[in-house]
Amino acid sequence: MQLLPCGSEALLAQFDSLEEALDFDAAVGAAAIHGVVETVPAARTVLVIFDPLATGPDLLAGHLRRVASRPASPRPAEANQIIEIPVVYDGPDLDGVARHLGIAPAEVVGRHTACLWRVGFAGFAPGFAYLLGDGSLEVPRRAEPRVRVPAGSVALAGEFGGIYPRDSPGGWQLIGRTDAVLWDAARPEPALIVPGRHVRFVAVAP
Amino acid sequence: MSFVIEAPGMMASVQDLGRPGYARLGVSRGGAADRGALRLANRLVGNPEDAAGIEVTAGGFQAYAERDLLLAVTGAVGPVRIGGRAVGTNAPETWRHGESLEIGAPTASLRSYLGVAGGVATTVVLGSRSYSRLGDLGAPLSAGERVPVGRAPGKHPVVEHAAVPPPATCELTLAATLGPRAGWFDEAARATLLAESFTVTGELDRTGIRLDGPAIHRMTDAELPSEGMMRGAVQIPAGGRPIIFLSDHPATGGYPVPLVLTPAAADAAAQLVPGMSVRFALCG
Numbered sequence: 001m002q003l004l005p006c007g008s009e010a011l012l013a014q015f016d017s018l019e020e021a022l023d024f025d026a027a028v029g030a031a032a033i034h035g036v037v038e039t040v041p042a043a044r045t046v047l048v049i050f051d052p053l054a055t056g057p058d059l060l061a062g063h064l065r066r067v068a069s070r071p072a073s074p075r076p077a078e079a080n081q082i083i084e085i086p087v088v089y090d091g092p093d094l095d096g097v098a099r100h101l102g103i104a105p106a107e108v109v110g111r112h113t114a115c116l117w118r119v120g121f122a123g124f125a126p127g128f129a130y131l132l133g134d135g136s137l138e139v140p141r142r143a144e145p146r147v148r149v150p151a152g153s154v155a156l157a158g159e160f161g162g163i164y165p166r167d168s169p170g171g172w173q174l175i176g177r178t179d180a181v182l183w184d185a186a187r188p189e190p191a192l193i194v195p196g197r198h199v200r201f202v203a204v205a206p
Numbered sequence: 207m208s209f210v211i212e213a214p215g216m217m218a219s220v221q222d223l224g225r226p227g228y229a230r231l232g233v234s235r236g237g238a239a240d241r242g243a244l245r246l247a248n249r250l251v252g253n254p255e256d257a258a259g260i261e262v263t264a265g266g267f268q269a270y271a272e273r274d275l276l277l278a279v280t281g282a283v284g285p286v287r288i289g290g291r292a293v294g295t296n297a298p299e300t301w302r303h304g305e306s307l308e309i310g311a312p313t314a315s316l317r318s319y320l321g322v323a324g325g326v327a328t329t330v331v332l333g334s335r336s337y338s339r340l341g342d343l344g345a346p347l348s349a350g351e352r353v354p355v356g357r358a359p360g361k362h363p364v365v366e367h368a369a370v371p372p373p374a375t376c377e378l379t380l381a382a383t384l385g386p387r388a389g390w391f392d393e394a395a396r397a398t399l400l401a402e403s404f405t406v407t408g409e410l411d412r413t414g415i416r417l418d419g420p421a422i423h424r425m426t427d428a429e430l431p432s433e434g435m436m437r438g439a440v441q442i443p444a445g446g447r448p449i450i451f452l453s454d455h456p457a458t459g460g461y462p463v464p465l466v467l468t469p470a471a472a473d474a475a476a477q478l479v480p481g482m483s484v485r486f487a488l489c490g
Contacts, residue, residue, distance in 0.1 A: 040434030
């Protein structure tokens with residue numbers, strides 16, 4: 001772990017992989033360090049935001065190094081909870097994705113549903129998270145992004161999977177759709193999929 | 207208790223000190239763009255500093271009271287009238303039932319803060335009353351909207367006026383510390399960033415401010431994997447023109463950050479208007 005400065009209210013912890021970053025994020029959460037306000041896990045980093053009236057960068061850096069040096073503890077039970085997402089696989093890019101991978105569309109669905117996806121980190125909209133699969137469905141983004149991707153679109157781009165929480169522009173390849181509500185600010189837990197947890201997609205009839 | 211919006215101006219919204227804890231889900235803390243100004247407005251009317259008030263952008267705001275209220279307007283320098291009579295900023299003032307409050311176009315700075323004794327008492331969503339465009343939480347205020355006010359604290363505030371230094375009108379120096387990706391820029395690029403002056407463009411909102419000036423080029427073409435962002439982060443996109451993130455910034459971003467403003471400088475940045483120039487100065 002490398003600790004980088006990030007102003008007077010945060011430190012940025014950097015790692016070699018997303019897995020390490022997610023493990024550190026979970027460990028910092030479990031350690032309940034005094035003065036830590038929130039953490040933001042991302043692709044290779046965890047931003048640790050603190051209250052400068054409650055702790056300082058040097059004191060906090062010491063705590064974070066101790067957390068990082070401990071062997072990864074088993075994840076808390078809720079981290080192992082699997083969120084099932086029902087999907088109708090009729091996305092406009094399903095055939096294109098299959099062609100790109102040189103497999104049948106049914107095999108795309110087979111791989112997408114067989115894989116246990118780990119929720120990586122939040123993205124461009126509330127409730128959106130990058131999902132990490134088994135690497136068997138890597139496809140490029142679309143050359144031309146769509147102006148409007150409907151909410152609930154189940155998509156692929158690069159090494160990641162994702163679900164659009166609301167109507168938005170987007171360049172990901174759309175392979176299906178779900179009626180699961182990804183984000184609802186009125187729920188106690190507004191996001192359906194939370195960094196560190198797991199997602200399984202289940203094929204359903206339209 | 208309540209007041210009713212007659213004209214919101216360019217944009218007026220309910221803001222408090224934001225909603226920490228949801229950045230991991232894609233919603234940054236948000237809250238007042240100039241946190242210091244909201245805090246002061248609250249102190250002047252006897253509220254806790256984190257009570258909600260109204261953030262008014264570039265004046266043009268008008269509202270009438272449905273009860274006798276106590277208010278303070280802070281932030282931008284400009285005309286404030288209650289019932290047609292001019293009143294001071296940075297001071298508690300009585301706002302009588304039926305009177306209109308007008309916050310006019312600022313002569314300096316951009317955002318005014320209206321604090322009312324008891325605090326704005328709209329519904330709390332995810333721990334805050336703040337409107338967040340990025341989080342799609344709440345909405346800007348519109349004409350005709352009734353804004354509820356909470357129960358006023360028992361005792362009248364003792365402070366009559368807070369002395370506030372006059373805001374910069376031409377050039378502002380923003381104090382900053384080195385950010386996590388200062389190393390992505392060579393000596394020359396860092397020197398340019400810290401020596402030159404940059405112009406505030408019209409591309410400015412609660413998310414951030416795009417600056418114009420000498421392009422700052424990074425040493426590497428490597429893609430930066432998305433990482434968590436802070437209010438006050440100075441991000442350098444591929445074109446080399448800096449962007450200062452304000453309170454409604456995206457929770458994560460993929461461009462390197464060589465500087466992060468101090469919280470006070472981030473407040474001051476929220477008061478910049480297009481055409482002003484800024485410089486960055488390393489501190490601490």
